[in-house]
Amino acid sequence: MDELEKLYQTTYGAVVRFLYRKVWDADRAEDLAQEVFMRLFQHRPEKPRAWVFAVAANLARDEARAAIRRRKHLTLMTNDPGQAxxxxxxxxxxxxxxxxxxxxxxxxxxxxxxxxxxxxxxxxxxxxxxxxxxxxxxxxxxxxxxxxxxxxxxxxxxxxxxxxxxxxxxxx
Amino acid sequence: MIHGAMRHIPEDELHAYLDQALSRSQCVEIESHLANCPGCRRERDSIAALRDRTTALLATLAPPRRIVPSYELLSERAARRSARIAGRWRAGAWAASLLLAVGLGWGARSMDSGEQPAPAVAADLRSVTPGPATNAASDSTAAPVATDDAPGIELATRETAARETAERGDPARGNATRALEAPTTPVVSAPAARFQIPDQFPATDQLREPILAEPAGAVLSSGGRLPSESFSGSAGALFRTVSWDRARIERGESVPRIEGLPVMEVQLAGSRGGDSRPLMVVAQQLESGQVIRTIEGPATDVNQLLASQRGDTSSPWPTMNDGDGIAGGDGTMAVRRGDRILAITAPLPSDSLRAMIRRLNASER
Known part of the structure; x- marks a missing residue:
């Protein structure tokens, strides 16, 4: 198994959780996590695990800024059918x-x-x-x-x- | 770290110890202290409990478990994205090298044939070339002439007016025009004007008249690099140009152009059909020094403009018989968008132009 694939299999869940705790939206966290890993596969950095979380944190920050701009407050677990x-x-x-x-x-x-x-x-x-x-x-x-x-x-x-x-x- | 048996272990070191973030020797040191210090052992147990509670609390903040997307799917998507990006780069590099080759070829050809640049070329050369030419340019372009007498056209210049007068046979003005025609700077190359943009967009009934044209790319043969998007600051030095802001106001939307290339000139012609978005020609500089023009406007206007440049007003152009609505050939490519047409003219092969217009069309939508 490729090193990146191994990292993906072992870290994907942690990245989703990490993002979820920042954006408080399960779907968005999934989307962002997939974006993180797509970038990982494109860039193949030297220290992939740290890189993944750094990118995730940046994406979450951008997301938060965008949310503030939209003045849209994402609340925890509200009316999300995926949260069942x-x-x-x-x-x-x-x-x-x-x-x-x-x-x-x-x-x-x-x-x-x-x-x-x-x-x-x-x-x-x-x-x-x-x-x-x-x-x-x-x-x-x-x-x-x-x-x-x-x-x-x-x-x-x-x-x-x-x-x-x-x-x-x-x-x- | 611990200095002597009597000093207790600091809280943060116990956290690091429990987090297995310490070196082996540090661990040995801590463990030997813990063996002899009931107080630190209690502290360690309390921190371990705190640590466990934190983990448990955070564990509640988890999204519902879902199926992890397949690695193959994601990596394939990433590969497709990389290929798209690489394709853009390759196309850019290829186009640049091709332009260089074509430009050199045309430059050599035009020098061989002693091809005289059109008046607009000379004027444009002055406007972008430092040195003595600047004086001539400032002399002739200090006061751009408003075009109240030319409905539908945003701005004209003294040169344009002079040239038009010369066309009508006014000897005095004609002399002035000839003077302008004599290049004040050496013309290195004036690439073949396969797709020429007229100084002014002609009214429909004027299309049969010869159109004063500016060879594409001629402005750049001076090697002058214009600052991007600085149209209004030079007090009319770039004549026949509307300012960037004006262009945007007139269009009421984004100005169609190739992203990432410096804009040299924006020409605007009001639509005769009362359309709120006028015909716009945006000239940009390719890295090779050639000019690429993006033309967007009502279909009839663009068709006439392009047809006039081919010197063939009889047949409508482009025919738009392509599957994706894109038509054209080497040097020009256009796509129909409802009652409007988006076109690109540049000394490039049709494949490159087709790719560019497709991308531009997608981004403009």
């Missing part, structure tokens, strides 16, 4: 899943752009040197950034959760 769960789940399970997803998205939104980027790149499977290269951070700073990003994400999520719990308690 793969199995038939009880309605309350689906609602719960969607609520949790929205909560995590909100929590992620409280992070700085840099922290988000590093966290998402790490989660996409990039190494510290690859993250450093893409973000311009020193390798030593990647650990610091990740430490802060993880803590903030979890703290923000927990805070939101406890707020929600208090809200529910107050209503009941």
């Amino acid at each position: 769960p793969s199995r038939i789940a009880a309605a309350d399970e689906v609602v719960e899943h969607d609520e949790q997803m929205a909560a995590v998205q909100d929590a992620l939104g409280t992070l700085t752009r840099r922290d988000q980027e590093v966290l998402l790149l790490w989660d996409a499977g990039l190494s510290y040197p690859e993250i450093a290269q893409q973000t311009g951070l020193a390798i030593g700073a990647v650990g610091t950034t990740l430490a802060r990003a993880r803590r903030r994400l979890v703290d923000a999520y927990d805070r939101q959760h406890s707020d929600d719990s208090r809200g529910h308690a107050a209503h009941s």
